[in-house]
Amino acid sequence: MKVSELKHSGLKKWVEEAQALMTPDAVLVCDGSAAEYDRMIKITIDSGLATVLDENKRPGSVLYRSDPSDVARVEDRTYIASKNKDDAGPTNNWIDPAELKKTMSALYKGSMKGRVMYVIPFSMGPVGSEIAKVGVQITDSPYVVANMHIMARVGSKVLDVLGTDGFFVPCFHSVGKPLAAGEKDNGTWPCAPISNKYISHFPETREIWSYGSGYGGNALLGKKCLALRIASVLARDEGWLAEHMLILKITNPQGEVKYITGAFPSACGKTNLAMLIPTLPGWKVETVGDDIAWMKFGKDGRLYAINPEAGFFGVAPGTNNESNRNAMESIKKNTIFTNCGLTEDGDIWWEMIGHGAPGKEIIDWKGNRRPAPQSDKSPKGEEIAHPNARFTAPARQCPCIAKEWEDPAGVPISAFLFGGRRPKTVPLVNQSKSWLHGVFMGSIVGSEVTAAVISDQVGQVRRDPFAMLPFCGYNMGDYFKHWIKIGRTAEENGTADKLPKIFFVNWFRKNDEDKFIWPGYGENSRVLAWIFDRCDGKGKSVDTPIGTLPTPDAIERPAGVSEADMAELLRVDIEGWKKEIEDVRKNHYPKFGDRLPAELKTELDAIEKRLHG
Ligand code: GTP
Ligand code: SPV
Ligand code: MN
Numbered sequence: 210m211k212v213s214e215l216k217h218s219g220l221k222k223w224v225e226e227a228q229a230l231m232t233p234d235a236v237l238v239c240d241g242s243a244a245e246y247d248r249m250i251k252i253t254i255d256s257g258l259a260t261v262l263d264e265n266k267r268p269g270s271v272l273y274r275s276d277p278s279d280v281a282r283v284e285d286r287t288y289i290a291s292k293n294k295d296d297a298g299p300t301n302n303w304i305d306p307a308e309l310k311k312t313m314s315a316l317y318k319g320s321m322k323g324r325v326m327y328v329i330p331f332s333m334g335p336v337g338s339e340i341a342k343v344g345v346q347i348t349d350s351p352y353v354v355a356n357m358h359i360m361a362r363v364g365s366k367v368l369d370v371l372g373t374d375g376f377f378v379p380c381f382h383s384v385g386k387p388l389a390a391g392e393k394d395n396g397t398w399p400c401a402p403i404s405n406k407y408i409s410h411f412p413e414t415r416e417i418w419s420y421g422s423g424y425g426g427n428a429l430l431g432k433k434c435l436a437l438r439i440a441s442v443l444a445r446d447e448g449w450l451a452e453h454m455l456i457l458k459i460t461n462p463q464g465e466v467k468y469i470t471g472a473f474p475s476a477c478g479k480t481n482l483a484m485l486i487p488t489l490p491g492w493k494v495e496t497v498g499d500d501i502a503w504m505k506f507g508k509d510g511r512l513y514a515i516n517p518e519a520g521f522f523g524v525a526p527g528t529n530n531e532s533n534r535n536a537m538e539s540i541k542k543n544t545i546f547t548n549c550g551l552t553e554d555g556d557i558w559w560e561m562i563g564h565g566a567p568g569k570e571i572i573d574w575k576g577n578r579r580p581a582p583q584s585d586k587s588p589k590g591e592e593i594a595h596p597n598a599r600f601t602a603p604a605r606q607c608p609c610i611a612k613e614w615e616d617p618a619g620v621p622i623s624a625f626l627f628g629g630r631r632p633k634t635v636p637l638v639n640q641s642k643s644w645l646h647g648v649f650m651g652s653i654v655g656s657e658v659t660a661a662v663i664s665d666q667v668g669q670v671r672r673d674p675f676a677m678l679p680f681c682g683y684n685m686g687d688y689f690k691h692w693i694k695i696g697r698t699a700e701e702n703g704t705a706d707k708l709p710k711i712f713f714v715n716w717f718r719k720n721d722e723d724k725f726i727w728p729g730y731g732e733n734s735r736v737l738a739w740i741f742d743r744c745d746g747k748g749k750s751v752d753t754p755i756g757t758l759p760t761p762d763a764i765e766r767p768a769g770v771s772e773a774d775m776a777e778l779l780r781v782d783i784e785g786w787k788k789e790i791e792d793v794r795k796n797h798y799p800k801f802g803d804r805l806p807a808e809l810k811t812e813l814d815a816i817e818k819r820l821h822g
Contacts, residue, residue, distance in 0.1 A: 287410075300674075359602065361518065405421050484535035489734045497514070525594060526598060565582050571593055624741075689805070
């Protein structure tokens with residue numbers, strides 16, 4: 210479709226302005242068809258960026274290798290450009306919006322020379338549903354167009370919903386690598402150097418401007434930029450929640466169903482938990498979403514969640530038939546792989562895939578030939594697949610996708626889980642004593658930084674409140690306030706008992722030999738079962754200064770976990786928690802100044818008192 214055929218005058222004008230600024234060779238409005246997807250892949254094959262995988266082993270699938278500077282989100286280059294710096298808050302990078310637009314306009318000038326500008330109308334949430342949000346992304350990357358086809362609902366059907374004057378979030382994206390006359394990518398992943406990358410959000414005007422990166426959350430703008438950063442601002446204003454959460458459906462042996470969401474930081478286990486195969490007999494887990502949840506109150510006072518996405522952009526390393534068979538099944542065909550290894554027989558490979566690589570040689574994510582590994586482990590820094598290598602696969606290909614996953618009414622949530630990677634201090638599971646106590650605990654969640662972000666802090670524990678540190682589009686102090694308000698609203702409506710119960714989990718506690726004590730993955734079903742029962746006021750528990758924990762015998766031990774291990778997993782490390790709380794008081798909470806809600810200070814005092822009591 211041509212720009213002149215666009216019926217929405219605001220959209221047409223915006224596209225024409227972008228065209229005048231970025232001066233592409235041509236403009237194409239995407240229709241979202243399968244033929245269009247195939248064309249995008251073909252373009253990237255012809256430019257040497259995509260490798261077609263073996264049609265028998267991995268039908269309809271391709272592998273890309275990105276530039277080493279463009280392998281994950283760039284938090285240092287991500288901006289919340291609100292009018293006032295205080296509205297972005299202490300946890301976000303800020304530049305004055307007028308100044309940032311000036312800087313970026315200079316970068317966008319001529320940035321699409323030699324390329325095609327694609328206009329992608331997309332819907333986060335089922336097309337036309339009341340809960341969905343429409344965005345339009347302009348991009349010069351056919352790789353991004355193909356990924357957006359999988360991750361969102363895209364094309365003409367979205368334009369139909371938009372009509373002649375519907376609201377959309379305008380999203381600019383350019384990889385920042387114009388081509389000279391006759392120049393081709395020739396196998397080189399196009400992007401700008403790190404210091405020229407900008408992932409910018411203008412919360413007041415609901416705009417997204419991204420420049421210089423072609424990878425993941427930096428470039429697929431429906432995901433982190435719209436569905437989390439901009440949506441969190443809308444949610445604050447409109448009284449709902451936009452969260453970095455998986456959504457799962459769990460059925461107990463009696464056939465009773467509950468829905469649970471879980472917020473864990475990037476690469477901390479959401480996809481795996483959402484697709485878990487329970488080791489506990491008779492239990493069943495199905496997937497509604499693996500990364501983002503939008504939740505609104507229903508008339509009955511319960512919170513209902515939808516998954517705004519249509520696919521999975523999942524971490525490849527560590528995924529295998531034992532840890533996540535449902536993900537392995539989901540990526541058997543029609544999948545885009547990025548930064549994985551390429552085997553001699555034309556298939557993908559990564560660390561902890563469950564087996565060595567066939568043949569003599571393998572091509573690593575940088576494109577180098579290496580000896581084919583015999584085992585599925587590689588020394589740190591010498592990985593065949595990048596630690597943040599990802600697969601992009603349609604959610605409908607997942608064997609355990611819940612039948613209600615696209616229901617615009619959403620699913621009623623019984624429990625919220627929060628967690629992260631904590632080698633010490635934080636127990637396997639811990640239920641909050643109240644909504645406020647839960648908000649307090651959510652606000653102090655810490656986790657080791659993972660390869661999902663380009664950072665020199667990988668492996669170090671940092672505070673990542675509600676797993677939203679990189680994704681909250683406004684002042685985090687106000688975000689805490691918003692969570693408190695959700696609880697208060699329910700109380701005022703007499704529906705406080707309908708609020709989800711709040712739990713903290715940690716699959717990543719380590720022993721003195723630096724080994725995980727808890728086997729994780731399918732065995733996490735044992736913890737889910739306790740949580741399920743707690744939601745019904747059952748499940749054996751004990752009150753502690755930090756919250757309500759299972760009694761030592763409440764969770765049946767999996768193979769390989771001794772009685773002493775279980776005691777360690779459920780131990781309340783009073784001295785460790787005193788240090789934790791002291792750090793919150795000295796270093797974490799002061800950052801928020803007077804934006805920190807008084808209720809959280811009260812909770813801080815209360816837990817400190819309990820720990821010293
Ligand atoms: P994002 O997509 O970045 O938001 O990540 P995510 O939270 O969906 O993380 P994911 O489930 O993809 O897991 C990331 C890594 O953690 C993978 O390498 C997993 O194998 C590993 N992992 C997931 N669950 C567990 C667990 O229960 N125990 C252990 N030890 N590792 C886990
Ligand atoms: C994350 O980092 O939390 C992701 C991957 O889910 S990305 O979409 O690249 O942000
Ligand atoms: Mn994520």
